[in-house]
Structure formats: structure tokens, C-alpha cells
Amino acid sequence: LAAYFEDLGGSVHTDYEVKRLDDLPPARAYVFDTSPTALARIAGFGGHYANYRYGPxxxxxxxxxxxxxxxxxxxxxxxxxxxxxxxxxxxxxxxxxxxxxxxxxxxxxxxxxxxxxxxxxxxxxxxxxxxxxxxxxxxxxxxxxxxxxxxxxxxxxxxxxxxxxxxxxxxxxxxxxNANYVGGDIASGAVSGLQLLLRPRLSLFPYATPHPAVFICSSATPPGPGVHGMSGHNAAKAVWRRLRQA
Ligand SMILES: Cc1cc2nc3c(=O)[nH]c(=O)nc-3n(C[C@H](O)[C@H](O)[C@H](O)COP(=O)(O)OP(=O)(O)OC[C@H]3O[C@@H](n4cnc5c(N)ncnc54)[C@H](O)[C@@H]3O)c2cc1C
Incomplete structure (x- = not known):
């Protein structure tokens, strides 16, 4: 996958913990494969995801x-x-x-x-x-x-x-x-009740965030853990729709 991405002109950087949005170069879209809690901290979203629950x-x-x-x-x-x-x-x-x-x-x-x-x-x-x-x-x-x-x-x-x-x-x-495993929760959020599918919060646009260029794509988004790849696939489509509107 990395080789394919590089063939398309992308580059991969590892061993770098993103702590603030300013750590990243200017871009039209930022897609975070992180927990909602970490994203709120990194992008300064305050209590936007305060109701998100973590599981065992x-x-x-x-x-x-x-x-x-x-x-x-x-x-x-x-x-x-x-x-x-x-x-x-x-x-x-x-x-x-x-x-x-x-x-x-x-x-x-x-x-x-x-x-x-x-x-x-x-x-x-x-x-x-x-x-x-x-x-x-x-x-x-x-x-x-x-x-x-x-x-x-x-x-x-x-x-x-x-x-x-x-x-x-x-x-x-x-x-x-892995910072996504908050409290050791490898599902990046409780997989129970409404949060089974409605994650990281009740929204028609779960991959969007309060910042128009920032998106979230981790297993804290639908369809959640256990359906590997689909959260990222859906998030990519959401980014594409946003960029086409711009
Ligand atoms: C032992 C184990 C067994 C599992 N077994 C199964 C299973 O059988 N079936 C199943 O469906 N799921 C299983 N899972 C869960 C599955 O691995 C996760 O649901 C899935 O990997 C989540 O994908 P993700 O993209 O959301 O996050 P991840 O795959 O965790 O990727 C997120 C990446 O972002 C990095 N990151 C986080 N924050 C930052 C930051 N601020 N800056 C830079 N990098 C950052 C992390 O280090 C990590 O590399 C298992 C997990 C574990 C640990």
C-alpha cells in the first residue's frame, strides 16, 4: 500500500507524534486515524467529543x-x-x-x-x-x-x-x-448501545469535524472496529465530497 501511495506521488513519514495541527504542513484536508479524544486535543475542539465513551x-x-x-x-x-x-x-x-x-x-x-x-x-x-x-x-x-x-x-x-x-x-x-487504545480499549471506543454505529457522535457526517479541513477516519467512526478499512474508505469519500464542493 505504501509503495502504491508513493507511486501516486505521496510520501510516508513515520516515528512522529502529531501533537498539534500546526505540526502538519498546509493542506486542503487532514484525515486523522486517531481517537476522538486525541483529535480534540490536537485540533483544539474542546469538549466536542466529551460524550464519547471508551470500553473495557x-x-x-x-x-x-x-x-x-x-x-x-x-x-x-x-x-x-x-x-x-x-x-x-x-x-x-x-x-x-x-x-x-x-x-x-x-x-x-x-x-x-x-x-x-x-x-x-x-x-x-x-x-x-x-x-x-x-x-x-x-x-x-x-x-x-x-x-x-x-x-x-x-x-x-x-x-x-x-x-x-x-x-x-x-x-x-x-x-x-498506541495512543488510539485509550485505557487499553483496542476498539477505540465502547462498541455498545447507540455508539455501536453512531460514532464518534450523533451526526449525519461522522467523518467531519468542527474544522472544515479536518476529518476523522479511525475505528471510532462507522462502521467501527471489526470492519477493517471501511472507516477509512468512507472518510476518504467524505473528504472527496468536501473538496469537490470547495
Ligand atoms: C492484540 C489485538 C488484537 C486484535 N484483534 C482484532 C480482531 O481479531 N478483529 C478485529 O476486528 N480487530 C482486532 N483488533 C483491533 C484492531 O486492531 C483495531 O480495531 C484497528 O486496528 C483500528 O484501526 P484504526 O485505523 O482505527 O487505528 P490503528 O490501527 O490503531 O492505527 C492508528 C495509528 O495512528 C497512530 N497514532 C495515533 N495517534 C497519533 C498521533 N498523535 N501522531 C502520530 N500517530 C498517531 C497509532 O500509533 C497507530 O499506528 C485487535 C487489536 C489488538 C491490539
């Missing part, structure tokens, strides 16, 4: 393993992604604990990924990389490692014996790595 955070563990995850279920051994929850009751309780009750779940619902199933070059021969995350309250600072590994041991007995190294990251660490 996540706690993520990256593993180096000395063998594949010893799943009991043969189907799980061949799957790129394995989601762990005993039943809808347990999954619901875990998500409620993190999003409404302000506490970490005892039996977290886990999303796990074993990239080596599709790409064996991710780890040296015979070794494996693996990662998992579970939901925790926004901004939570505890350690979910033990609860997560208890869940993994339920479905993959002997998992802990395969761990060579682990790197953990809770909400503060995730937010430090």
Missing part, C-alpha cells in the same frame, strides 16, 4: 513456546485463532465483569492466536509463538497472567510447561504503544 481494556500476553499449544481438541491445533470460553454464561460473565462491574474476570474470555499454523517461519524450527488477550476494566493496572493461564490449562493441559518466555501488556502498556 485488554490484557495481552505474548509467548515463546518450545512446542505447539497442547490443545485437547484436535480442531484447535489446526486453527489460526482459538477463542476460549466454556459457554455463553461464562463468556457473558467475563465481559460483564470487565465492562460493567469494574473488576477483572476470574475466568476470562480469551482470544488467542497461533500464527505458526499459517506461517511456520514466525519461530525457529520446532518452536512456536502464541498470543492471547482477555478483557479487563478500562485503565486496569493488575496482572491477569494467572487467570489467563488457568483458562489455557483447562483446554490445553501442560501449556505452562511449554512456556519459554512471556511478555505481558495491560491497559497502560497498550495505551503507551
Amino acid at each position: 481494556g485488554v490484557f495481552k500476553i505474548d509467548y515463546a513456546l518450545d512446542g505447539p499449544v497442547p490443545w485437547t481438541a484436535p480442531e484447535a491445533r489446526a486453527a489460526g485463532t482459538v477463542q476460549i470460553g466454556a459457554d455463553s454464561g461464562e463468556i457473558g460473565a467475563a465481559l460483564r465483569a470487565a465492562s460493567r462491574e469494574g473488576r477483572a474476570p476470574d475466568a476470562p474470555f480469551l482470544i488467542t492466536v497461533q500464527p505458526g499454523v499459517a506461517d511456520p517461519t514466525r519461530a525457529p524450527a520446532g518452536k512456536h509463538v502464541f498470543w492471547a488477550y482477555g478483557h479487563v476494566p478500562n485503565g486496569w493496572t493488575g496482572d491477569l497472567t494467572d487467570a489467563m493461564e488457568r483458562q489455557l490449562e483447562r483446554y490445553a493441559p501442560g501449556f505452562r510447561d511449554r512456556v519459554l518466555a512471556r511478555a505481558t501488556a495491560g491497559p497502560p502498556e497498550l495505551a503507551a504503544r
